Amino acid sequence: MAEKLVPLVGSVPTNRHQADGSVDPHERIEVTIKLRRKVQTGLPTLDEFVAGQRAAGMTRAELAERYGAAQEDIGKVHDWAVQSGLSVSRVEPGSRQIHVVGSADAMSRAFGVELGRYLHARTRTHFRCPKSDIHVPQSLASIITGVFGLNDMPVVVHHGVRVGRRAAASSNPKTQFPGSFYPNEVAKLYNFPQTDGAGQRVAILEFGGGFDQSVLAAYFTNNIGLQTPPVVNGISVLGQPIKVDQDVTGEVYLDIEIVGAMAPKATIDVYFAPWTGEGYLNAIEQAVHNDDYAAVSISYGIDEDLRGSAGDPGWPMLNKNLDEAFQDAVAVGIPVFVSSGDQGSSSLRGVLSDQQTEITVYSNTAHAGYPATSPYVTAVGGTMLYANNGAVSEEVVWNELGAVQQGQFYGETEKLQNGKYYLGGAGGGGVSDRYKTMPSYQSGAGIALHSANGAGASGRCVPDVAGNSGSSTGYLVSQPPGSNPSVAPVGGTSAAAPMWAALMACVRESLAQAFNGSVPVFFFNDFVYANGTTAAFRDIVGGRDFTYTSDGEQVAGAFIPIGNNRSTEASGYSAQKGYDLCTGWGSPNGAELLKQLETWLKQQPATSKQRPAG
Structure with missing residues (x-):
């Protein structure tokens, strides 16, 4: 029987x-x-x-x-x-x-x-x-x-590759796209340590797409000025083909080229997995168990409220097992940087009926994105970075949303619908509706912020940190084959996550000297919240207004004293001095962060293990 x-x-x-x-x-x-x-x-x-x-x-x-x-x-x-x-x-x-x-x-x-x-x-x-x-x-x-694997629904979305506003044609991307940056320029503005990630490895998770080694070599040689391009390894998960395509390859180039330009001596392992729950889980677990990475970068996520019968199949089961994979990463001291999303406080994305234009969907309530909301990861929000004569002149909350529009679009879980939406993007942030207990590293730092969805509603707050993400202040990186131009600016918090991963590669190289080749196992968020008010972070409060012309052209307006990420009827969240739900503790001052981290680690109780710094 x-x-x-x-x-x-x-x-x-x-x-x-x-x-x-x-x-x-x-x-x-x-x-x-x-x-x-x-x-x-x-x-x-x-x-x-x-x-x-x-x-x-x-x-x-x-x-x-x-x-x-x-x-x-x-x-x-x-x-x-x-x-x-x-x-x-x-x-x-x-x-x-x-x-x-x-x-x-x-x-x-x-x-x-x-x-x-x-x-x-x-x-x-x-x-x-x-x-x-x-x-x-x-x-x-x-x-x-x-x-x-019984279901193969696409459960994650990449946090948008957004090409900046195009200026007059020019052979020089810096001239054609004023206000944009090469990744190594951002590293200098963020005062990265005087190291290059030698001996370190960084893992990047991708879901579809691929890369052309000759395109990478040309970019690192001609645009970044490296004599030797970084070592980049493609790793297939569950037999996923590593194949250059128009839809996802732009994200792949963005992630690789940011890490490679900022930490050029680090080895970059790129995990390509199917765009499914099974693929997402396997990619994370394979990376965590494969090597002692300086960091893992993930630019893909989903609104945490789209679970179970309300959206994605088996989401509670997947959620639990993903958290256990992140739990493993913490246990061995691998920081995981996850983009917080590009749809502001709504966290909902869609595509217009033309199947081409990605949008931010207007929402009645605030939403936060997973896995950024997982207490085990470091959630990365968005800023807009401006420079003058090689120094930061302004850095404000990333919000390039224009006025609310009305029209037809495909949302996350519904059929073609008529509703409200925004052109442009904004950094994700808010209070989790799923992790209702605020982690001790946040409550212990005096964080007492609440969800816009209800008076007194508290929980895991995101983001933890932030970095340059605006499309108008984007990173100049390679575009998919056939694109004109071949190098153009891309933004989104999907760019800020690999930036932080690259910083950690440079930081760990420096820590190796201070700790005789091995670094104590630690959880990065414990350090962040213990040192959020120090010079390791640049506090971000201001913002900037944006509008759009009738043909969708972005127009930058005035700087404003207080930025926000609102894209919901519930108002979203505004920046404030210190920690906030737009940019967390802010963007990094790399050299100062290294100094503070070394001091903090030496003050921590001895752990039973240290892991190799490379």
Whole structure:
């Protein structure tokens, strides 16, 4: 008699996208099964972590051995999968993964589901998804913590590649796009340490696209002036093709070229994963368990309120397992920098009915983006940076939104709709509606800000830090093939996250000397909030007005004393002296940050482990 199947907690599927047929029963599907840890003792739970508990520093090997999957659990799940007609393609005890492969028909029987085909509203792509809860055998219900891959819905969006306003044609990008910067110029304005990331590695997560080594080499040689381009490695996750395309490659070039120009001696590992929950989880876990990275940069996320039956399939299950992956990163001392989003306080993006123009969707309530809201990561907000004679002349809150518009667009979860929206973008920020307890590193620093959605509503606040993100003050980077010009300015908080990752590569190179080749394991946010009022950060308060012409041309207006990121009826958030929900503690003063960090680390209680500084 077959064993009873029970529903897997948090696996409820979507019901808000258009049904579009059935799944071919012979379709080949690969699924990632996540298992429980051997033990939890010594690795704080989410509640314990938010309350201030930290794991003793450990190496990646110790993390895998102590907190990976038990061989007994692996054996039980392996045997069940084989008995169910599935093939086990890979077992990863350290990251607690078992990968199984089989036909759609076999998967349906094994997990007790019927698979349907749907049309995604905003991206207009087709995806596969269970029509009911995923089920597992009762004897394995306490062992299996997640099943990913039965649905392949695009659950994340990149935080917008925004090309700046075009000036008169010129062979010199600096002339053609006044106000824009090469990444190394921003590094100088942010006073990066006099190091270049030698001996360090940085991980970048991408979801689609690819890169052309000859394009990178030409950019670093001709535009940045490097004699030797940085080493860039493409790493495929779940067999994702690494292929240059028009849609996503611009984001790839942005991330790589910012890190490479700011930390030219660092090795850059670029993880390319499918644009799905399974891909997102695997990319993070593969990076965390692969190397002792100076930092991980993620420019992709999603409005944290789009979960479960309200939006994305199995979001609570994915949310839990992603947080555990970030928990692993903290345990081994790898900082994860995540862009806070480009839609201001609404956090909602869309595309006009022309399928070309990306917009910020006007929202009745404020939203924050995940995984920026995860207490385990460092959320990066946006500023607009202005310079004169090689020095910062102004730096203000990034908000290039014009007046509210009315028209048809595709939103995150609905069909074509008529509603309000903005052209342009603004830095994401706000108070989480999902992580309702403010982390101790924020409450201990005296942060007492509340959500715009309700009087007294508190929780995890974002962002933590910020950096240059405006399209009108964008980074001059390579564009996808066939673009004219081939180098143009790009903004968004997707640019600020790799900037911080590059800074950490330079910082860790310097720390290696102070700590004899090894650096204590620490959580970066603990340092940030303990030192937010010091010279390590430039406090950002002001803003600037923007309007748009009838043909969509951006027009910069006057600087204003107080900036904001409002894109909602609930008003959004305004900047203030000190920490705020627009730019966190502000942008970096790199050399001073290094000085403060070294001093702070030497004052911390000794951890059980240090990890190599390179």
